Amino acid sequence: MRHQSIREVYKLFQLDQRARQLSPRTIEFYDWKLPQFFEWCESENVLTFTELTPTHIKTYLIYQSDNGLSDYTVRGSAMAIRAFCRFVVREDLSTVNPFDGVRMPREPERVLPAFSQSDVQKLLRAARNHRDRALVMVLLDTGMRAAEAISLVGADVNIDAGEIIIRKGKGNRGRLVYLGAKSQKQLMLYFIRRGKPEAREPVFRTEDKSKGRISRSRFFKIFKELGRRAGVTPCTPHRFRRTFAITMARNGVNIHMIAKLMGHKDITVLKRYLDITQEDLRDAHRQASPTDNLL
Known part of the structure; x- marks a missing residue:
């Protein structure tokens, strides 16, 4: 695990999603959300999963919010990261789940009005x-x-x-x-x-x-x-x-x-x-x- 980059572990995650026959929409959701997170991690010099901490995840979610992304978007990112972290621990690729130290953002209550x-x-x-x-x-x-x-x-x-x-x-x-x-x-x-x-x-x-x-x-x-x-x-x-x-x-x-x-x-x-x-x-x-x- 020490020598595997976070993106290499992500490839295993992708294979797992397809092997479990998740819906194309669910797979596309992860393929959309997670690479954005990994790109941010690399900019912070977090290259492997073992280097990832709860603080990194919290900082990323705050970064998204501060850049004007909606509460729905930020919560969606958190859901994708949580699923990825759970996979890594479930597959015995790590004994520590960094998301355990992160509180899931609350689901927004706002409902869009209908078009007139x-x-x-x-x-x-x-x-x-x-x-x-x-x-x-x-x-x-x-x-x-x-x-x-x-x-x-x-x-x-x-x-x-x-x-x-x-x-x-x-x-x-x-x-x-x-x-x-x-x-x-x-x-x-x-x-x-x-x-x-x-x-x-x-x-x-x-x-x-x-x-x-x-x-x-x-x-x-x-x-x-x-x-x-x-x-x-x-x-x-x-x-x-x-x-x-x-x-x-x-x-x-x-x-x-x-x-x-x-x-x-x-x-x-x-x-x-x-x-x-x-x-x-x-x-x-x-x-x-x-x-x-x-x-």
């Missing part, structure tokens, strides 16, 4: 091509996760029926989601413009000639840039998911049906999406004002 009708219209106007308009409408109309949209292939989409198969959602749970007429039309326009994807080709592709799959980092950047141009921030794939849930609920869809459409096992997580807003309370009072109804 005006927000959605601004985003569609700011979209520079048919792909980005299709992304806005499909995410808004289905509530699918970013990883689910990225992994879609041609065989998953029945454009005529307005149906999309999510073959591997979170926890490897598959489901069927649906498109309204306007989303169908926009997706069809995108296919006409770029060519309908073959069965195994990605649905949402890069804008260059390669027609390759969009990476996770690029996917999030598309929405960040779109929000900046539209003047609608923050603009994230997850905010579309929350907007889907709230809009469906406001239009009278049963919460259990919404959970099924979103790929949740039950309604526990979904309840976080459906916090009653001040606007909801105002509308409810307008409709049921005691004085307006009694006097």
